[in-house]
Amino acid sequence: MRDDFSETTHFKMDKAQPRLLDNTGQGIVGAPLDRPDGPLKVSGTAPYAADVLPTGCLHGVLVRATISRGKVTAVDKGSLAGVEGVVDVITDPRMIRNPAQGMAGEAPVQTGDEVHYHGQPIALVVAESFETARDAAHRLKVTYEAEDGVAVTPDTAEQEVGDPDTAGDFNAAYDGAAVKVDLDYFSPSHVAAPMEPHAAVAEWTGNQLVLRSALQMVRFNKLEVADSLGISPDAVRILAPYVGGGFGSKLGIGPEAIAACIAAQKLGRPVRVVMSRQTVFDSVLRRSETAQRVRLGATKDGRIVALSHDDRVSNIQGEGFAEPVSQASQFLYGADGLSFQQTVARPAMTPSGSVRAPGEAVGMIAFEAAVDELAEKLGMDPLELRLKNIPDTHPMDGRPYSARRLADCLNDGAERFGWADRKMRREGDWLIGMGMASAARTNMLIESAARVRLTGTGAIVETDMTDIGTGTYAILGQIAAEMLGLSVEQVEVRLGDSDLPGASGSGGSFGASSAGSAVFMAAKTLREELAKRLGCEADDLTLSGGIARGGNVEKSLADLVDSEMVAEATIEGGKTAKESFSAGFGAHFAEVAVNEWTGEVRVRRMLGVMAMGRILNEKTARSQALGGMVWGLGSALHEEMMNDTRDGHVVTRDLANYHVASHLDVPRDMKVVFLEERDDEANPIQSKGIGELGISGAGAAILNAIAHATGKRVRTIPALPDRVIEAMES
Amino acid sequence: MIPFDYTRADALEDAGKALDAKAEVIAGGTNLLDLMKIQVMTPEKLVDITRIDGLSEITKDGDKLRIGALVTNTALANDANVRKGWPLLSRAILAGASAQIRNKATTGGNLLQRTRCPYFYDTSQACNKRAPGTGCAAQGGSGRMLALFGTSEHCLAAHPSDMATAMTALDAVVEIRSADGETRQVPIQAFYQGPGDTPHIENVLAEDDLVTAVILPAPLEGTHQVYRKVRDRASYAFALVTVAAAVKVEDGKIVRADMAFGSIAPHPFQNADVKDMLVGQAPSDALFAKAADALTRAEAPHPDVEYKRPLLRRTLIATLRQACGLSDAHGVDIAKV
């Protein structure tokens, strides 16, 4: 029997890679295959974090601070005397103030007895049953020493004004511009609020911890847990095989997980902590509200010469993250002078962090609405203005773009949507209008490792990558199957276990490309070895239906693989990311009806045309794009977190008060078109991020359509009925 | 949730006997259970009335319609008699909540649902309605869903029921049974109480009273009935303002204009002056504008509900235009069809 094969490789993306997946010939990559995990999910048998209850498990409920800033002076366990079933009240200096930011890899701020915002988790009540713990958390008496005069709103808090990022001389260009707009926009805080609330089950065996939790980035989360608890990462195993949505809110380890770990260790029994929906609103990172100012200057014939996008966002003291509002504005269009300045306010409010498409999601709403307003002032078709200002190279640093089909998306979308026939019209009380916007979202490759095990009858893919509902199980299986000549049924994918090779995790739309590339590279190593065994060049090898062919030889995989061949590959970004600029591009179109009496807005149809590199699974990609567009619609029309301006607490703490788009808000006529594209500089599978492009710019298309319908601009989102009325009456 | 006793009443008498100050009736539970989980309502005893016979029927009584307290919102909205004779009610119910909730929610429970003021829901906040005497955190707070009319300094909350608003426009009567077996009938207009200095008391029910039915008077023949609900998204949201209107135009004149307004007061709201301004007049935009101005003249009790004045004004005009056939609004929402 031949020896097992085992090889570990490390690959750096230093130059464009050949398009091997165009030559493997199986047609599995890209096919609209169902998610293999789908049946488990709809039948309720996929074990989510809170579903696996170890024997003897206790239940913890987080207690929130009810002051804006100050100190906890006493947690009165005596106040729970007589509540049967209460086991303990845990306070601990290692508990964390808020979830870690994405890819932190270290403990977030640990405040001990300090309170930094209303809603901060300050204690964990542990009981024999969940109901008892919840009751006890309500009853627990906590006394505080509250600070006076705490600034709880972005406007009243300390402002940190950053240095502007510039290219050319914005002021000179703006002063000299023939046509200008100078516009202010406002967006409220948003919450990801995934269907599965944040949850954790912690269990210790001696000094070894097993944590089941709803997390997006296991490799980083493991380090965050270890650092928070002051233990070695080797003592931590995280399991997150199924995650019920994340949208950025589960990037970093959360307070419920650390509290569960501490309690389980102290009490010597497993502990489960599930956040209530209200706690998710109180203490999971929100998307910052934004105040944005966009200034654009153009020549009379519509060449943009001056472009500035300044913003004010907020985050609590001690958090490094600031919503990168102008991210896309910096590379979408060119100008002679560009300037981007950010201010960060520091109120005592729920901390902010990454929520789906940080930056573009709200930044592009304002920016692409402002571009529309410029078009209006120029008397120019907004489509034409955009087409005219597509730059040759990155306006800030001169890098060439990698694949970029922005113009094609704009033109193709205009054609399909009937843009040329755009005219405002009326149907009864409804005013009908059309709007459009560009879509753009940065693309990244994040270090990722994966292992592929090949036997004569199938393969197993192993990585700690997560599937947060996006289709990771499907696409990683497809890549391995395509590369190894197997069917997807012959490939098993194991995810979300920190004992497996560490991947990028799901975030920033980079998960599929990064983890997918690692699987690809591992499979490529196996192909090279199979070619060797067959006696042909790797380039001549074809693998299909379990048969290897090359150099006039044909053998079954079973003949080539005796027991198991194992390849592990790590991929990381390299020179291509410095020498070129990769982003997803597209175009959004929307038609809306605005009720001239009540200001209600109904979206009648939406179209997104996108070029996002190689599509790995047409079905999951479409779902991501559609979901993103629904988010865009929701931010334009519905989503608004409200905070009390006296103590900063979140007022909209459930999904009855925080409105995401309902089914009836989402038009039946909602289309996504993918233009064929390969991004050779991005990664060896030529794909790009998909999860966030759909949201980026979608809301602007809706706002622009409202303006077309009514002749008036709404610049504070969401465009609720009263705001639309106010605009119409202005 | 705190531990509580559970009693299943098999007959009205049992329910009456089991009820006291520490007990709550549970019907569909769609409101009560939510509030119990977050400990906004903390009854020590639940009296389950859902197995009591005779409360789940819709029966014709001459021209009138008797709706048992346990008739579900779905059954009521879909009832052929209701759709024919009182379409306003059917439309109002279907504009509320979701299909799943309407399947569970009952007529009695819907009438008695609690406010959606977010401070009422948050036990860390002062709220006279939840905890009498603690104050009203909504004053000076965030108040998009608060009332415009009929508030007091002790409470600014609005009643959110769509069903009750339509019933008010239709002059429904609430049938109440007290523990001693006596039954009385209270016009829905007199059923609810304003907040005054006791906002925790919302209606005329005594602690051991039970709502047994709602009775609709004879259908308003020849009226055009429109229920217009404006909210922050197309469905599954509580109203910002609603207008329920049953209007009859004869020989070019408005001869009937029965209206009620929802989500703008602690109870479905009516204004006799507005009605008087319309009846006897020829429908016109100018007339509607005059009536709408009269309706919305009052000062907003909270800056966050100032928007409800123009919104209500415009919604009333749009509703009257539709009810009088002046607009081709194509029902409620042509944008979706």
Ligand SMILES: Cc1cc2nc3c(=O)[nH]c(=O)nc-3n(C[C@H](O)[C@H](O)[C@H](O)COP(=O)(O)OP(=O)(O)OC[C@H]3O[C@@H](n4cnc5c(N)ncnc54)[C@H](O)[C@@H]3O)c2cc1C
């Ligand atoms: C997410 C959501 C959205 C909603 N949206 C809307 C909306 O858009 N519009 C709208 O109008 N409503 C809406 N609702 C509210 C819904 O209509 C009510 O929850 C429902 O009607 C209550 O009926 P129930 O039978 O479930 O009442 P329960 O929850 O069982 O009871 C409610 C109250 O009534 C009392 N009670 C019930 N029956 C009787 C009786 N016969 N006699 C005396 N007391 C009684 C109970 O003690 C309790 O205090 C929504 C609810 C939810 C959860």
Ligand code: SF4
């Ligand atoms: S308005 Fe009424 S319900 Fe709201 S906080 Fe004040 S007292 Fe409570």
